[in-house]
Every structure is written in structure tokens, then in C-alpha cells.
Amino acid sequence: RVSSREAVDGMAEFLTDAAQSHTTAHNPSHAPVLYLSTGAWNVVPALRSFLERTHFPTGCFLMTDFGPSNTGWFRSGPEHKRRELRRLSRMLPHVRWLLVGDDGQHDPEIYAEFARECPHQVAGIAIRALSEFEQFMSHGTFDAMVPDALWTVPEQIPVWYGSDGHALLANVRGRGGLPRLASLIGTDEDSGPDGAGPSD
Numbered sequence: 001r002v003s004s005r006e007a008v009d010g011m012a013e014f015l016t017d018a019a020q021s022h023t024t025a026h027n028p029s030h031a032p033v034l035y036l037s038t039g040a041w042n043v044v045p046a047l048r049s050f051l052e053r054t055h056f057p058t059g060c061f062l063m064t065d066f067g068p069s070n071t072g073w074f075r076s077g078p079e080h081k082r083r084e085l086r087r088l089s090r091m092l093p094h095v096r097w098l099l100v101g102d103d104g105q106h107d108p109e110i111y112a113e114f115a116r117e118c119p120h121q122v123a124g125i126a127i128r129a130l131s132e133f134e135q136f137m138s139h140g141t142f143d144a145m146v147p148d149a150l151w152t153v154p155e156q157i158p159v160w161y162g163s164d165g166h167a168l169l170a171n172v173r174g175r176g177g178l179p180r181l182a183s184l185i186g187t188d189e190d191s192g193p194d195g196a197g198p199s200d
Helices: 012-022 039-051 077-091 107-117 132-139 149-151 165-174
Strands: 031-041 060-064 099-100 121-127 159-162 185-187
Touching: 012 121, 012 159, 012 165, 031 039, 039 060, 077 107, 077 149, 099 107, 099 159, 107 121, 107 149, 159 165
Parallel strands: 031 060, 031 185, 099 121, 099 185, 121 159
Antiparallel strands: none
16 A cells, blocks of 8 residues: 555655755746656555655656556556656657666666667666565565666766665765756655766
8 A cells, every 4th residue: 555655765855855956046946756657547646645744746647547458458567657758758858857766667777778769868867776675576586786777878877876865865966966957757666766887
């Protein structure tokens, strides 16, 4: 149940800091935040309550429909994320996105692919490493490693990798801070929420 979930340490702070990096004296509003999820639309009220309770920045939701599609009985979560990112890139070609996710839901592969396709639209990629328990449940091993896909991101796009929001924020600040954003994409999973490659 969404209502019983606990937020990953520091992720609310990380996303809030990222969103507020857009603010200036002439533009006090934070960068728009989109929560891209493989969840169904009917969980949005509970998800919104969870994000409010755990002090995540307000944002819009890009969910998926429940049930069979025209091509099969089950909908593909990764394809939903790919499709929505491409749709956003077409609708908002001037926007540069900070893509935030974790390494348990194909986010590294999806974000790296999008960065290769549209490098001018990606301000950076931040990936939270799963805990040992999450790693085992997701991949069947306790061994955590930087996802190979992150090494394929174009070198001009910064990539940050960390165990939680605090680690990501320290990593970002240690490498000069976040780029100024036009918008921010996070996944509900990672709330749970200038490098040549990923940094840890």
C-alpha cells in the first residue's frame, strides 16, 4: 500500500533542492516536477498524499492505464516510461530535464537511452542505488554495482549515483552543484523515489 510506504532517506530533500535550483530573483517558482510511474492512475490520490506527508515537491503525475493493451494482456512499464519521455521531448523540445530514478526499475537503461537520443534535452541523471534487501528482491543478488547503461551516457551529461538522497546531494554538491533546470522528472519508485560517467 502506498500509504504505508516510507520515503527513502534524503530523497525529498534532494528533489526539493533540484527543483529549487531553477529559482532566481526574477523567477521565484521552482522547476516543474513530473513523477513518471508505472503505477495505474487510480493510485494517484494515495501517492499524492504520500508525497505530501513525506515533504516531496509538488508535481504532476504521468501514470499508466491498468489492464490489457492493444498488443497484449499486460502493459510494459519500461515502454510506458520510454514513450512518455519521447512524448515530452516532442512536446517541449526546448526543455532540459534532470532525470531521477533508481537502479531497480530499468531507469538507468531508459534514461541512458533517452540521453543518447536527445542529449541536448538532458541536464543530468541521478540514480539511487537499491539497498541490499531491495537489490536482492529485484536482481537476486546482494552485490550492488553501477549499472552498465550509465557508462553509455554522453560525456557532457553529468551522472550521479548514490545510496540515498543524502549521498546523491553530497555527490552533486561535490561536483559543482546541479545545472540550472527547465524541469525535473522523478519516479515514484525512488521516493520509496560534468562527468565522463557515473560517480559514487
